Amino acid sequence: MILHWKSNMLILADLVLCALMIFIMLQNYFFMKYDYNFYYGDEKLADRYRLNVVSGESDNPFEQSSPMYKAALQVKQDLWSSPLWKTNYIVLSTIPMEWLDPDLPQIFNIQNDPTIQRAPEETGISGYVFSDAVIQMQNIKLQEGRGFVSDDYQNTSSEMPVIMGYEFKQYFSLGEIIKQGDLSYCVIGFFEENSFCFPGSEEICNLDRSIVLPRVLYSDQFGEDVQLKFSLTCDLYPLDPQTDVQNEINRITSQYGFYGMTGEPINGSAYRNTELISGKNIALIFSLTVLSAILCLVALSNILSKRTLRDQATHCTYLLSGIPLWKINFSIIIELALWTAISVSPPIALSYFEYGQLFVSPWYILGFLSVIVAISVIPSFLIAGKGNIDLFIRNQSE
Amino acid sequence: MALLALSQITKSYGKQDKKLLVLDNLSISVSEGEMIAVMGKSGSGKTTLLNIIAGIDYRDGGEYWFDGKPVRIKQTSDGVRFRRNKIGIIVQHFALINDYTVFENVEIGLWETKMSRQDRRKRTSEVLEKLDILRLENQYPPELSGGEKQRTAIGRAIVAKPLLILADEPTGALDKQTEDSIMDVFKDLNNSGSTMIIITHDEDVANRCTRIIKLEKR
Numbered sequence: 001m002i003l004h005w006k007s008n009m010l011i012l013a014d015l016v017l018c019a020l021m022i023f024i025m026l027q028n029y030f031f032m033k034y035d036y037n038f039y040y041g042d043e044k045l046a047d048r049y050r051l052n053v054v055s056g057e058s059d060n061p062f063e064q065s066s067p068m069y070k071a072a073l074q075v076k077q078d079l080w081s082s083p084l085w086k087t088n089y090i091v092l093s094t095i096p097m098e099w100l101d102p103d104l105p106q107i108f109n110i111q112n113d114p115t116i117q118r119a120p121e122e123t124g125i126s127g128y129v130f131s132d133a134v135i136q137m138q139n140i141k142l143q144e145g146r147g148f149v150s151d152d153y154q155n156t157s158s159e160m161p162v163i164m165g166y167e168f169k170q171y172f173s174l175g176e177i178i179k180q181g182d183l184s185y186c187v188i189g190f191f192e193e194n195s196f197c198f199p200g201s202e203e204i205c206n207l208d209r210s211i212v213l214p215r216v217l218y219s220d221q222f223g224e225d226v227q228l229k230f231s232l233t234c235d236l237y238p239l240d241p242q243t244d245v246q247n248e249i250n251r252i253t254s255q256y257g258f259y260g261m262t263g264e265p266i267n268g269s270a271y272r273n274t275e276l277i278s279g280k281n282i283a284l285i286f287s288l289t290v291l292s293a294i295l296c297l298v299a300l301s302n303i304l305s306k307r308t309l310r311d312q313a314t315h316c317t318y319l320l321s322g323i324p325l326w327k328i329n330f331s332i333i334i335e336l337a338l339w340t341a342i343s344v345s346p347p348i349a350l351s352y353f354e355y356g357q358l359f360v361s362p363w364y365i366l367g368f369l370s371v372i373v374a375i376s377v378i379p380s381f382l383i384a385g386k387g388n389i390d391l392f393i394r395n396q397s398e
Numbered sequence: 399m400a401l402l403a404l405s406q407i408t409k410s411y412g413k414q415d416k417k418l419l420v421l422d423n424l425s426i427s428v429s430e431g432e433m434i435a436v437m438g439k440s441g442s443g444k445t446t447l448l449n450i451i452a453g454i455d456y457r458d459g460g461e462y463w464f465d466g467k468p469v470r471i472k473q474t475s476d477g478v479r480f481r482r483n484k485i486g487i488i489v490q491h492f493a494l495i496n497d498y499t500v501f502e503n504v505e506i507g508l509w510e511t512k513m514s515r516q517d518r519r520k521r522t523s524e525v526l527e528k529l530d531i532l533r534l535e536n537q538y539p540p541e542l543s544g545g546e547k548q549r550t551a552i553g554r555a556i557v558a559k560p561l562l563i564l565a566d567e568p569t570g571a572l573d574k575q576t577e578d579s580i581m582d583v584f585k586d587l588n589n590s591g592s593t594m595i596i597i598t599h600d601e602d603v604a605n606r607c608t609r610i611i612k613l614e615k616r
């Protein structure tokens with residue numbers, strides 16, 4: 001193998017290129033197949049779904065005056081009590097300036113930062129309202145204290161419990177009561193440093209400078225309507241990945257004659273980020289793959305044939321020494337098998353780097369490459385088989 | 399006891415109307431321990447004879463026994479099987495693999511034996527020692543003199559202790575002094591019991607053999 005390092009490098013380069021082409025084709029094909037299923041088929045798998053209510057513009061079903069309000073409450077009740085999934089929501093909430101203690105450093109005050117557009121009453125502190133399952137479902141770790149419990153959501157008379165981000169830890173302590181006019185808050189926990197939450201479909205939010213509440217501040221200003229809206233535009237986490245979420249949502253909404261609701265897959269699927277891939281694109285990629293496979297086959301066959309021709313004297317020496325032809329051919333196969341196996345690794349690495357997972361089985365790529373290698377090695381076998389010891393001895397003697 | 403016997407061997411090349419008869423009813427017998435020189439002009443069939451004895455080429459007619467058994471070669475693989483561990487071949491231009499060291503070139507002769515790797519290495523070292531080229535074991539053929547290359551080729555031919563050693567013009571590419579030293583090696587091998595057939599043009603080489611067979615060009 002060391003004897004042919006130049007040809008081996010060429011063989012490897014050929015195979016890697018071909019493997020990448022096959023990988024791109026198969027990957028796109030699978031994406032297309034998935035997208036097809038996603039839009040037209042039965043497969044609707046995701047880890048998390050974001051609910052949207054498709055209501056008419058003239059009616060807001062979350063207002064008590066709406067004729068759909070009661071139906072909305074019933075739909076909410078069924079959605080939140082369904083055994084098929086867990087529900088939760090994260091709502092961004094404004095944290096007013098009064099929260100700023102005069103002793104807090106300026107980093108919490110972004111009013112002087114021209115790059116951030118915020119209303120005058122806003123601070124550099126992010127506020128979120130978490131429903132009860134968020135911390136568990138999004139696996140957010142607390143460094144100290146506890147998460148929210150059901151009492152925190154129901155009891156509106158006492159101090160509002162808050163969980164603070166890591167950077168507040170040096171200014172507040174666990175159990176500390178913060179009084180702000182009529183409202184008072186109790187610090188019940190601190191998140192670990194660099195904790196994150198996923199409030200929407202795209203963004204990821206660092207919680208280090210955040211304060212998390214179990215319900216909105218000033219509930220008298222927002223009322224039950226807003227709470228209902230949060231509850232019906234929440235996230236669903238199916239307990240069984242095979243659950244047909246959309247079908248179940250349709251069943252619940254139709255039961256009460258409510259507006260249509262869509263369950264949009266949010267994560268757990270990198271497919272979602274790909275646009276619908278057209279059949280024409282696949283056909284083009286397929287043609288390019290076939291072309292590159294043919295080119296690879298020709299190049300490989302050429303390299304191997306030339307190499308085998310050069311090696312004929314060596315093969316004759318082997319044959320003279322009683323080493324059978326099949327072993328010589330087998331050594332070629334072993335060597336090619338090694339390069340073929342190695343050439344599958346760049347697509348695997350690429351897939352992991354890009355998507356963190358494999359969409360295309362390496363066996364498919366290996367299968368394609370094996371066919372190419374098997375065909376391209378035939379001329380080499382024929383050449384090796386024509387090694388003529390008689391001629392070898394006579395030519396050497398001349 | 400005859401190690402090999404050829405009876406009425408015929409061999410010709412070419413197609414029917416342009417057939418060239420090279421060997422015509424050739425019969426020879428070689429006993430164990432003999433050192434035979436085969437001489438003849440170019441085209442007299444010396445190499446053809448060697449090829450038939452080694453199972454490299456097919457005979458058109460006649461009978462061939464080796465070590466008491468009839469030899470029937472119908473395809474290349476039969477020849478490879480027949481040669482394996484029975485016949486060692488030495489050619490004029492050594493047929494060494496330039497990318498292998500002297501040690502590895504000699505060890506090739508043991509690849510098809512059932513010896514362990516350790517035994518193979520031991521045996522190879524013994525042969526290199528015997529041929530006085532152990533000091534060259536890590537060198538590559540292009541770094542060797544003609545005599546050293548031929549000693550390496552001899553090493554590969556004898557390392558598996560074959561019943562017969564065939565040499566085709568083994569001294570043809572060597573100077574007189576080196577030729578003598580190589581013939582000394584052959585003589586030593588013969589004295590230690592090896593049966594040898596040497597194809598040569600050289601009278602001096604032939605005269606050091608126990609018997610000379612002369613082939614006439616037809």
